[in-house]
Amino acid sequence: MSNESRRSFLQIASACLGGLLSLAAGIPLIGFAISPAWKKGESQWVDLGLVDRLKDSRFKKVNFTFTAKDGWVKATKKRSVYVTDLGNGEWSVFSRTCSHLGCLVRWDENKESFLCPCHGAVFDKDGAVVEGPPPEPLQKLEVKVEAGVLYVKEA
C-alpha cells in the first residue's frame, strides 16, 4: 500500500469513526428532544373550591379550568363536574362527559338522572347507564380534601 493510499484510507476511516461517534452522542439528545411527544398527559389534582362552599351540595355543577401538558403543548382546559356532598367527609364527583361519544350530560332533578342530549342516554344518580347507547357508566372522579379545599383528579 502506498503512502498516498494509506493516507486516504486513514482519512476515510477517521471520517467514518467521527461520524459514528457523533451519531452515538446525538441519539440520546434526539431522544431527549422528542420524548415529550410520546408522553401522555399526566393526571393532576384540580381545586374545585372550598368545602364550606360545596357543603350540602347535591349534584351541583362546578366549572373549573386547569393547565394540561400534553407533549410539548401546554393548554388551559375548561371542565365541569357534578359534585355531591355525601356527608361524613365523603364526596361524589362525576365527569359530565357522556361515555358514548363525549357530549355533556346534565343533571335533571325531577327525573333524578343524568341526561345526555345527543343520543338520549340516561344515567342514574350513581352514574350507571339506565337507557341509551353508552357502553360504560359516567366516570366517577377521585377526590380529596386538603386544608378545607375539595380537589378532583383530572386526567
Ligand code: FES
Ligand atoms: S354522546 Fe351521549 S348518548 Fe351519545
